[in-house]
Structure formats: structure tokens, C-alpha cells
Amino acid sequence: MKTSKYGVIGVAITLALASACGTNTGGTTSGSAEEALSSENCADPAAVTGEITDELVVGISAALSGPAAQAIGQVLQGAEARFELANQNGGIDGVEISVVKRDDGFTPERAKTNVQALIDQDQADVLTTLGGGQVDAMSDYQNEQCVPLLNAISSVPKYYDPVQFPWTTQDLPAASIEEAAIARLIEERYPDGVEVAMASNPNESGQAYAEAFEAAIEGTDIRLVKNEPIVDPATTASTLEATGAKVLNIGGIGTDCLSMMNAIGRAGWEPELVIVPSNCTDAKLVFEPAGEAADGVEILRWFKEPILEEYEDDDAVLEFVEAVTAAGADPSSSYVLSGWAMADITVNALEEAAVSDGGLSRIGIMKAAQSQDYKAPLFIDGVSFTVDGESDSFGIESFRPYAWNAETKKFEPVGDVISAD
Amino acid sequence: MPTVTDRERTTEPRTERSPVLLAEGSRAYRIVALVIVGAITGLALIGTTLSVYRMSQVTAVMITAIAVVGLNLATGYTGLLSIGHSALFGVGAYATGILILDYAYSPLLTLPVATALGFAVGLIVGVPALRIRGLYFSLVTLALGIAFPEIIRRFDDFTGGAAGLLIRSQFLTPPSWTGLTRFERGLWLYGLSFVSLVVVMLLVRNLMRSRTGIAMRGVRDHEVAIRSNGVDVARTKVITFGLSGAITGYAGGLFAMNVGALSPDGGSFTLVKSIELITAMFIGGAGTLLGPLIGSTVTVFLPELTSTWTTGPISGVLFGVTLIVLVFFMPEGIAGRLQIVIRRFVRVVPSDHPVARRRASSTQNSGGKVTGEEPVAAGGAEHPPGPNSDDASSEGSSR
Numbered sequence: 001m002k003t004s005k006y007g008v009i010g011v012a013i014t015l016a017l018a019s020a021c022g023t024n025t026g027g028t029t030s031g032s033a034e035e036a037l038s039s040e041n042c043a044d045p046a047a048v049t050g051e052i053t054d055e056l057v058v059g060i061s062a063a064l065s066g067p068a069a070q071a072i073g074q075v076l077q078g079a080e081a082r083f084e085l086a087n088q089n090g091g092i093d094g095v096e097i098s099v100v101k102r103d104d105g106f107t108p109e110r111a112k113t114n115v116q117a118l119i120d121q122d123q124a125d126v127l128t129t130l131g132g133g134q135v136d137a138m139s140d141y142q143n144e145q146c147v148p149l150l151n152a153i154s155s156v157p158k159y160y161d162p163v164q165f166p167w168t169t170q171d172l173p174a175a176s177i178e179e180a181a182i183a184r185l186i187e188e189r190y191p192d193g194v195e196v197a198m199a200s201n202p203n204e205s206g207q208a209y210a211e212a213f214e215a216a217i218e219g220t221d222i223r224l225v226k227n228e229p230i231v232d233p234a235t236t237a238s239t240l241e242a243t244g245a246k247v248l249n250i251g252g253i254g255t256d257c258l259s260m261m262n263a264i265g266r267a268g269w270e271p272e273l274v275i276v277p278s279n280c281t282d283a284k285l286v287f288e289p290a291g292e293a294a295d296g297v298e299i300l301r302w303f304k305e306p307i308l309e310e311y312e313d314d315d316a317v318l319e320f321v322e323a324v325t326a327a328g329a330d331p332s333s334s335y336v337l338s339g340w341a342m343a344d345i346t347v348n349a350l351e352e353a354a355v356s357d358g359g360l361s362r363i364g365i366m367k368a369a370q371s372q373d374y375k376a377p378l379f380i381d382g383v384s385f386t387v388d389g390e391s392d393s394f395g396i397e398s399f400r401p402y403a404w405n406a407e408t409k410k411f412e413p414v415g416d417v418i419s420a421d
Numbered sequence: 422m423p424t425v426t427d428r429e430r431t432t433e434p435r436t437e438r439s440p441v442l443l444a445e446g447s448r449a450y451r452i453v454a455l456v457i458v459g460a461i462t463g464l465a466l467i468g469t470t471l472s473v474y475r476m477s478q479v480t481a482v483m484i485t486a487i488a489v490v491g492l493n494l495a496t497g498y499t500g501l502l503s504i505g506h507s508a509l510f511g512v513g514a515y516a517t518g519i520l521i522l523d524y525a526y527s528p529l530l531t532l533p534v535a536t537a538l539g540f541a542v543g544l545i546v547g548v549p550a551l552r553i554r555g556l557y558f559s560l561v562t563l564a565l566g567i568a569f570p571e572i573i574r575r576f577d578d579f580t581g582g583a584a585g586l587l588i589r590s591q592f593l594t595p596p597s598w599t600g601l602t603r604f605e606r607g608l609w610l611y612g613l614s615f616v617s618l619v620v621v622m623l624l625v626r627n628l629m630r631s632r633t634g635i636a637m638r639g640v641r642d643h644e645v646a647i648r649s650n651g652v653d654v655a656r657t658k659v660i661t662f663g664l665s666g667a668i669t670g671y672a673g674g675l676f677a678m679n680v681g682a683l684s685p686d687g688g689s690f691t692l693v694k695s696i697e698l699i700t701a702m703f704i705g706g707a708g709t710l711l712g713p714l715i716g717s718t719v720t721v722f723l724p725e726l727t728s729t730w731t732t733g734p735i736s737g738v739l740f741g742v743t744l745i746v747l748v749f750f751m752p753e754g755i756a757g758r759l760q761i762v763i764r765r766f767v768r769v770v771p772s773d774h775p776v777a778r779r780r781a782s783s784t785q786n787s788g789g790k791v792t793g794e795e796p797v798a799a800g801g802a803e804h805p806p807g808p809n810s811d812d813a814s815s816e817g818s819s820r
Contacts, residue, residue, distance in 0.1 A: 043604045065740070103728040108687040109481060110724075116607075133585075136682035140590050144604065154713055158587070171716050191575040203576055203686050390528035 193221025265293025513673025525709025539670015
């Protein structure tokens, strides 16, 4: 035991001495987004400006195994179908897109090693991923190496900052934007003000929704009477029912929306207005299983979808259905649509880069991705993906409210497009 | 068709090859030790030539292995099954993250703090072991494992709450004396993890050969008997859990430096991590020195391998089936099985082993010629292993 004691003490002293030689040289990046997006800060500056001529490799880190694999697999099907369509249309200025996927099992550690493999081994020109934890694990290395991580399917507030993370973008609307639109919707319905109860997931996404909603209603007649975490949905529902609020705003992710709708149904609580966030959009997994409890529940959407009756014969929708069906995917799945949308915005950035001064290089692609005003064929009229790389990095900022009809099992529009601006 | 001669041969008593005996301190023993040290050093140097991706994977293996060494101390050697080591791992990781981000510590300086905090939390968790045992104690550790992510969310001023902590690369620049730039951080972490793993394994090896180590095994194998021999069982359990927490906390600190992203939701500090550590320990071999390293290698690389066979949820099933097959054919773990196989050919005995003493006296009588080895009967029943032996039968008898 003596040996071990002395050994432990020796190691501790050695580490302490070694530590004294190290310094924490970290600091926060400052300056403009344009300065931040510079090849000078990159590990290999020459690689950043080099033109991509042979093929453009899109590297994806995603859960190909584990519990999340089924849903994420559908997202990837949609994305790959869109990239394939781009290739069929001649590629990006003649450059074909190839997709390399690496399994992260939805764990950040594996996403961390994946980003290194995608960049160093697979020579990815562009990256993407799904989930805030994944972006957290990948962002530092890809920003250091200056490889664009485009339109990650996440909505982590810090990655909307092009100064701190100049090589990272996300395609989901920020919680602050979506909750601002929800606040607008409530104001329209209740011009004299109303009491709102909120049920939010205790995770990062849920807290972001809650904080964003509180910020959005400042200076309005809307009053948040209680924000209750969704730990036990039944308890949450009964606690919020006791407030007597007329409006329930659910800040959760897919399964939270389903469990909360079921819980308020069982409690017999019938708020005048129930709103769920856009990530709860899947009809088959969220709304249909909730049955009558989901009737009239509202959600903000920005896509024309095959499941929306008014767009069933829309050209863009038909093109989407044909492409994803050919790829063996389910066109009615919101996950497939989500992947398609991510790839669609990426393809637009690549095409804009190809005709820009920077060309189809990493820095050219990043500049194009940070400065888009894209009215995608699949967007509802009045919605666009607009970013300027400086003051506006939020992409989607307009939505149209839809309500679920439990009898017809369809979403029906219940208002015009609302802008969060 | 067997001949008469063949049948006669089969009826003869089976003579197995006797294992070679290596006496500790002998020249042969030192040569073997040198070869092993050389091989390890060589492997470590080869590792520096790997791609950034592979090097990062090996670093992840080594960090996981350190955490499993900590778990092995409590569970493998002492029999205290812990399902809450994810929390001890998280304590170390968050200590490093908070000290770097909020207090501008250099990353290395956070490691002793992460270790000390892991030790303190381990001691506290070990206290219930004074009164409860077996699965009931495991339930206490389970509660810790469940509570940890909630505690992280609750104290968001320190921990970043649900949003987590992101330690960016500029905070993790290698110390200037290494001569490495921040773009060579992977190499620095690889080296640091390698040295850490070797040091931790040596410390545990020495600990297990000490009186405390014997007491720990005694607690695992026969608590009543070891207590009747004057061992303070309560003290042994609490200190073991403290040391286990210290090692796992240290691994958590390294993890924070390596991954840089800490979140209560990511699976890094939830029960999923505990299960991963337990799996690695049992696959590698509980209560063995090399088991944690082998088990960690399997748990890091096997999912990647199975995902190349097929994609989607099926690859997860394949991973599970492969694990089941491994456990079925090697219930003592890979290292445990290797020990059994190796011991058929070579056995290490203490320098005061009777055969070693006989050899030494015969060497003196023959004018100083030292062979360093001498065959003995297989099984060695007539020469029971001493307390310092690496005998597999004494290391894994509780399983």
C-alpha cells in the first residue's frame, strides 16, 4: 500500500508541476462575421480556397444504429433523395455529390471521432448532422479545420452566431423565432390578452422554448401563469389545469407532445388553444396516436407537405413524392421531408457558391450558405430561408398555423402566414 | 480407422506439457518484462503515426479504459457492483469543464481536482456499503447514476444546465513545453491518455499486490472470513470506492479535454455510460489487470465493425449478439481467458517460491549458470500461489 500511496502522491505532484507549465490561452472570438470567416484561422488555409472539381463529398454523422436510428434513417433517406435529384440534374456545376455516412449512435463521443474521420479520412467537403449534442461535439473541430457544417438539423442558440461559429449553420428555426411567432399567433387570437400555461421539457430544447416564449411576450398583454417541466405528464397537466389558463403552450420534443396531449385528454382539461412546436410535426408518430386528445391542437409549419390537402397536386410536392418514393422512402413522413429540406437548402448554397467569386470551394460554399434568400419550391408561399451572415442568421422566420383534425386525420390551415420579425 | 497401437496410446495416461515457471526477479523474468515494456512503447509510438481519426479512437479507448480500471477496482476486485460510475465520470468531466471555462485553469491542472472530487464523491457513495451489501448497495449507486444528470440540470449556473458546456479548442491548447500547437491537440491527448493509463494500471497492480489489495479480494470472496482475520471490512469498502471514484473522475477529466462537449442529455453521463463501463469490464475480464483495456477496445471498435456489416437498427442487434457470443464462450472475459491459456505454458511465481529457491541453490552449485526457468507439474497444486501471484484462480474466483 505504501508504494501506491507514494505513487499517487508522485503522480499528483508531477501533474501539478506539469500543469504549472500550461496556460489557459482561451478566449472568445471577437470581430465581424466576415473577419471570422477567413482562411487564415484554419489548420490548412490552402485547402479552404481550393476549388472542388472532381466530386463533392457530403459527410454525415448520424445515428445509424440504436433507438434513434429508425427516425434518423428516414431523415437520411430524404436527404439522399434530394442529393440524388441534384446529381440527376447535372450535379453542382457538373460536380457530382457523393454522401458518406458514419454512425454516431446518437452519442457525442462517437460524433467527435466521426467528424475527424469524415474530414481526415473521407475528405468531406461539407458536413451535416442531426441533434444539438452532435453539433456540440463536432463544431469545434470542423471550425478549426474550416470544413462547412451546413444546415445541421438542430436549433442550438449558439450556432446561430457566425462570429463564434463561422463554419456552422443550422436549418431548424431557432426557438426564439418560433416562440416569437407563437406569441404573435396568441396576440392575434386574444387581442385583449390571455393567460398562458407552459409545459416544457427539462432538456436543452425545452428550456430554450420556455425562455424564448418568456422573452417573446415581454411588453404584450399575454401573461405566462406557470411554466411546468414535463417530468410526469399527468402531474404537469393537472398542475397547469389548476391555473385556469386558456392557452397551453407545449415546449417539448416529439414524444413530449404526444404524452402531454394524452395527459390533458385524460385529465379532461380542454384549454381553448393548445400549441405544440414544429418539431412535433409527425402525424403518424405524434398526432394520430393521441386520438381525440389531439383534435384542434395547433402547430406552425412552413412546408407544403403531401399530407396537407391543399398541396396534394403542387408541382414541388409531386416532385418530392416521386423522388423519395423512388428512393424507397415514405413521402408522408415528416422525417423524410425534414431530410429533404435540409439537403435542398444545402444544394441551393452549393449552386450559389458555384457561380460566386469564391467558386465551389469550402470558403465559397460557406459564404454562400451564410448569405441566402431562398424561396424553396416546397416552402409555403410567403416563407423563405433568409440569412445574411451578419445580423440575420435564423433562416426560417415565417410560419403558417395548422390545426389537427382528429376525425379526418389531416392538418387544416387556421390562419395566414405569421412572421416572427 | 485407428490401429491397435493408436488405441494403446489413447489408453495411456495423458501427459500435458508442464508450464514454464518464471520467478520474479530472475533474469528471464526481467527479459520478458523488458520485451513487454518495449512492445508497449513500440505500440504507443506506432499510434502516433495513425490518422487523426484513428488516434482519436485510440485515445477514446484509453480514456474509457481508465474509467473501467476505476470501476474494476470496486466491482471486479472488491465485489461492489456499481451502476453509478457514470456519475463519478461526470463529476470529473464537469470539474474539468467548469475549472477551464469559469476559472481559467489550464486543462492539466484540473485533473488533480477532478481526481480529488471523484475520490470525495466515491467516499460518500461508499458509506452506505457499511450497512448494506449486494444488490441493495447497487441500488444506491443506481440512484446516484439517475440523479447526476438531474443535478447537472438543476445547478445550471455552474454546469450550463440542459445546454451543457462547450470547451472550445483554444481553451485546450497543449502546454507550451510540449511544443505542440492547438491543431496537434489530438497527439497531446493521445500521449497524455497513454501515460495516464500506464500509470493508473501500474498503481492498481501494486495496490492489488499490497495488504489492502488482499483485503479487497477477501471482501469480495468471503467477507466473514476476511473480517475474522482482522481486516476492517468497512474501511476497505469505503476506501476502495473512494479510490475507484478518483480514477474514474480522472478519466472524466480527460474525457472533457478530449470531447470538449458536456451535456446531461448526450448519454455521456447517464446510465447508458454506466452500462457501457460495466460491459467493457465484463467483456475484458472483471478483476483482471488488462481486462479494462481489452474491454474498452471491444466496446469502442465492435460497434464500428458491426455497422460495416449492415446498417440501421440491425447493426445494433449484431453488436448485442456478438457480445452475447463473447460472454458465452468467455464468461471470465477475454483477459481472464487469456490468463488461463497463458498459464498452461508460463507461470509467474514469487522469487521465494520453493521451486525458484531450489533453482537458485542448484545454480549456485553449478557454478553460477542461471537458466531462469524450470518446468513444473501442470496445475501447480503442490505449489499453491502466493499472495503476490497473478494467479487467475485467485483473481476471478467470485465469478
